[in-house]
Amino acid sequence: MKHLKLFAAVPVLFLLSFLLLAGCAADPEAAKDPGNGEPEETGTLVFTANGEAFVREGFLSKDGWSLTFDHAYITVSGVTAYQTEPPYDTEQGWDIDYQVKVELPGVYTVDLANPDADPAILKEEAAAPAGRYHALSWEMAQASEGPAKGYMLYLVGKAEKGSEVIQFVLRLEKEVAYIGGEYIGDERKGILAAGDSAEMEMTFHFDHLFGDGAADENDSLNREALGFDPLAALAVDGLVDVSLAELQDDLSAADYQLLVSILTHLAHVGEGHCLAKFLE
Amino acid sequence: MRNRLTIQEYSGWAGVAIAICLLHLLPAQAAAHGAALSYETVRGIEITALYDSGEPMTGAQVAVFAPDDPVEPWLTGTCDDSGKFFFTPDPDRPGLWEIQARLAGHGDLLRIEVTADSGISGGTTGFTALQKLVMAMAVIWGLTGTALFFSRRKN
Numbered sequence: 057m058k059h060l061k062l063f064a065a066v067p068v069l070f071l072l073s074f075l076l077l078a079g080c081a082a083d084p085e086a087a088k089d090p091g092n093g094e095p096e097e098t099g100t101l102v103f104t105a106n107g108e109a110f111v112r113e114g115f116l117s118k119d120g121w122s123l124t125f126d127h128a129y130i131t132v133s134g135v136t137a138y139q140t141e142p143p144y145d146t147e148q149g150w151d152i153d154y155q156v157k158v159e160l161p162g163v164y165t166v167d168l169a170n171p172d173a174d175p176a177i178l179k180e181e182a183a184a185p186a187g188r189y190h191a192l193s194w195e196m197a198q199a200s201e202g203p204a205k206g207y208m209l210y211l212v213g214k215a216e217k218g219s220e221v222i223q224f225v226l227r228l229e230k231e232v233a234y235i236g237g238e239y240i241g242d243e244r245k246g247i248l249a250a251g252d253s254a255e256m257e258m259t260f261h262f263d264h265l266f267g268d269g270a271a272d273e274n275d276s277l278n279r280e281a282l283g284f285d286p287l288a289a290l291a292v293d294g295l296v297d298v299s300l301a302e303l304q305d306d307l308s309a310a311d312y313q314l315l316v317s318i319l320t321h322l323a324h325v326g327e328g329h330c331l332a333k334f335l336e
Numbered sequence: 337m338r339n340r341l342t343i344q345e346y347s348g349w350a351g352v353a354i355a356i357c358l359l360h361l362l363p364a365q366a367a368a369h370g371a372a373l374s375y376e377t378v379r380g381i382e383i384t385a386l387y388d389s390g391e392p393m394t395g396a397q398v399a400v401f402a403p404d405d406p407v408e409p410w411l412t413g414t415c416d417d418s419g420k421f422f423f424t425p426d427p428d429r430p431g432l433w434e435i436q437a438r439l440a441g442h443g444d445l446l447r448i449e450v451t452a453d454s455g456i457s458g459g460t461t462g463f464t465a466l467q468k469l470v471m472a473m474a475v476i477w478g479l480t481g482t483a484l485f486f487s488r489r490k491n
């Protein structure tokens with residue numbers, strides 16, 4: 057009986073210890089204040105978006121269309137960078153346990169086809185806590201003003217194949233939220249030293265939408281891309297100007313579903329994939 | 337029938353042996369196509385880079401970052417035909433090593449804890465310290481219960 061009481065007391069003891077430790081756990085906001093009266097070490101966090109050379113210089117689609125872009129407007133909101141320990145990994149899902157969070161208030165529309173958008177700068181946050189930012193989240197949201205008003209992605213360009221030329225305007229309104237881990241690329245990003253600056257880049261891979269004629273046709277990228285042929289088939293007098301809602305009626309069910317699914321892997325952090333979910 | 341060699345014969349055979357050794361050494365110095373292979377057993381890390389489809393990322397660019405320098409790669413290389421890459425981390429630089437593999441717009445980052453005694457504890461679990469503590473408590477509780485159960489039977 058004495059042993060049973062002891063056995064029952066153990067979990068109670070553990071529970072009390074757990075609550076005590078949880079109470080002592082670091083407050084995320086506390087990381088912003090060293091607590092020693094000294095000013096916090098900060099740097100400049102530069103939030104950027106990049107459509108890569110695909111939209112700045114044009115590229116060959118998987119089905120042989122030479123694509124060039126006059127505009128590639130994307131609109132983002134809720135942009136947030138996180139310092140996490142342990143480092144965030146998308147396998148953890150949407151719940152992110154952060155120590156430091158830097159939010160970029162507002163909605164930003166940038167034209168990724170602009171030759172100077174290498175990358176396009178959304179905003180520089182001058183007073184960001186120094187440290188290593190392991191995660192980035194944002195939403196592709198409908199623009200409330202400007203040329204892309206009502207759409208989260210607005211592509212204007214020209215497609216050429218042989219003697220055929222098609223002007224296209226592709227307007228996509230379905231909003232998507234993304235979260236990604238650290239930037240993966242030929243350089244490290246998101247490592248902010250005090251008094252220095254670091255980039256947090258949202259990267260958009262338009263070859264996932266149209267495929268890449270430079271890659272093998274059996275490459276998984278091309279197998280999972282829509283290409284341009286389904287849009288070319290909708291052209292009237294050399295012009296296709298459609299929204300996603302209109303494409304739901306005009307495309308085959310399979311092509312429409314493919315296009316919608318592509319929106320969930322259009323955005324990356326460098327070459328690192330993101331989690332994505334549609335906003336309703 | 338003799339089964340022993342004289343001192344003179346020993347000397348003669350030794351001279352022949354040295355001459356043979358020298359003959360083997362001379363071409364090695366003269367020929368440009370000489371090669372020498374050796375090996376040592378090492379403990380290391382082999383990563384495998386695959387696409388989501390399960391296909392190997394053949395030729396993927398790999399960059400290995402030591403814990404104390406997350407900016408400059410400690411080592412770079414490429415995956416083999418099976419998408420594999422092997423390296424031995426510096427045991428004098430314990431902590432979280434990072435391995436990045438990229439190919440044709442696809443990439444991923446792996447983190448592996450390397451301890452000071454060059455023990456490799458495996459990739460990060462994603463569990464927080466608090467979660468690990470609760471799991472440890474659960475294990476201790478289970479062990480305590482088991483011990484009490486058996487001690488009760490003895491009594």
